[in-house]
Amino acid sequence: MNIRYYIDKPNATNETAIYLFVRNGKKKLKFNTGRKIHPKYWDISEQEPKKGYPSRTKLNVYLTNLKTDVINAIEDLVQKGITTLEEAKDKIATIVAGKDLQETKVDFLQAYDQFLDVYKATRSEATVKKYKTIKNHLESFAAHKRTKLSFETIDAAFQENFVAYLVHQAKLTNNTIARKLKFLKTFLHWATERGYNAKSDYRKFKQKEEKVDIVTLSxxxxxxxxxxxxxxxxxxxxxxxxxxxxxxxxxxxxxxxxxxxxxxxxxxxxxxxxxxxxxxxxxxxxxxxxxxxxxxxxxxxxxxxxxxxxxxxxxxxxxxxxxxxxxxxxxxxxxxxxxxxxxxxxxxxxxxxxxxxxxxxxxxxxxxxxxxxxxxxxxxxxxxxxxxxxxxxxxxxxxxxxxx
Incomplete structure (x- = not known):
């Protein structure tokens, strides 16, 4: 059997899905791994992310382990007398789905670190620094509340408590808090797209901005x-x-x-x-x-x-x-x-x-x-x-x- 990876749309201008391809003679099957990558970061001949891709090591480990699990499962099936792809299809699909489920259970702060790694490749140092500041505030907030950050707890109550912390403990102004909530929503949207976050409450997060005087020279x-x-x-x-x-x-x-x-x-x-x-x-x-x-x-x-x-x-x-x-x-x-x-x-x-x-x-x-x-x-x-x-x-x- 021939087992390899390929991306769905090699000429796409944004991220595209990574598929696992299994072929046996003329019969072939493909499975969506649940992972995406921009074509410019994909090495077609090597079937892996190119050097320079921010999450290259993590993605390579995932793809390598998935391929190994599929190969081992097929070998077990062959020993049991199963020789057709159609008979192995459900088993492979279960492995792919199970691997993805296991992988997506990522800790909140681990996901944030991944987010920072990705943004470093395309954002200015000053912008990345702002997102790092948000992470520091989140960690301080969790310590203050003696709680653990998780995607499951990011809801309306979280916003109220986090904003109260930024006002009373961090001593930030309302306009600064409004900007920080926008940055936080960007991260949560990124995490949602990758399957790390299943809650959509964050989309309603909003903080009123007051009109302020600006300083200019005449x-x-x-x-x-x-x-x-x-x-x-x-x-x-x-x-x-x-x-x-x-x-x-x-x-x-x-x-x-x-x-x-x-x-x-x-x-x-x-x-x-x-x-x-x-x-x-x-x-x-x-x-x-x-x-x-x-x-x-x-x-x-x-x-x-x-x-x-x-x-x-x-x-x-x-x-x-x-x-x-x-x-x-x-x-x-x-x-x-x-x-x-x-x-x-x-x-x-x-x-x-x-x-x-x-x-x-x-x-x-x-x-x-x-x-x-x-x-x-x-x-x-x-x-x-x-x-x-x-x-x-x-x-x-x-x-x-x-x-x-």
Missing amino acids: YDELMSLYNLDLTEKPKLERVRDVFCFGCFTGQRFSDIAALQPEHIKGDKWHLHTQKTKDILSIPLNVFALEILEKYTSKGKKLPAVSNQKTNEYLKELGKLAGIKDLKTHVRYQGAKRIQKTRPKYKFLGTHTARRTFCTISLKKGMLPEIVMKISGHKDYRTFRRYIDLDNNVVDIAMNSAWSK
Whole structure:
């Protein structure tokens, strides 16, 4: 008998089923192993996952053991006088089903580790780090409740208790909790697709997000920072330049930090974004080109330091640039209102640059569709969170559009 594996759709653009193929003469049978894999990870000649597939070892062990069990079962049947595939069909099907059932009984946290291994291959390091943070919260929650995490307990009561833990013990705001629940739902959906989770309660998990104030620089504040004389403070000067480059291009700090001189073609930045894998062509305005010329003319890249250090230095820079107007931030932690009123410079961070670009561009008359094309935003709902248009801008726009 010939026993081998093959994938259902070798030319598929997404995951496809792995089948066990058994042939005896002209008679042949096939059995769905319950496993899927993307064709790009499948070695047709070797009948196994290619090197580089995140769960290669685990899947190989499963397939090898399944094939061994089927071979042993067929040999036993032959010794009993059963020589046709039709007679062996039920026995093989039982082995395949039993093997799959045994394999799918995966512990919750073991499944989460598998999930992280898979996501490492296709997601940015920053995104994977967010999912690791969720796992840490889940483990801390289980320890706090003195319970064991399992797919069977992920229901409405779990959500209520987990959210209460994130509010009272982890001290997270409602919007942060809402984002974490979305990440958790992504994992649970992944686990459901692989047969690890049979409950669908998680699909209804939801946490209300409150509208929050965002921090952006006005054009005058940005120019004040851009023109600030930092000759005697070279470290701050480099941080300022990288931050302002973000304000002039609208791109994420991670992409700016990865910018290489060869990515610049004339007055365009050809960017392959790290987070979304998009390919963008960013037109560089005179200010952005001036900053680039300052470093690339010497064969250097933009001198980005770590996100954390940049955030620290930006507060010092904002103070030096006189960005001191009082700003009130309101957040909610459960029903608790958390209000902070501080000088604006204390709220500055790397994310402020991207928001500043979007807001100033709109105020200067750029169409939202054009700003989104440059910033890489795909939908207006997400883009809307990045803009800060005051009532004065709205009034001017109305009067301009409807003047006699």
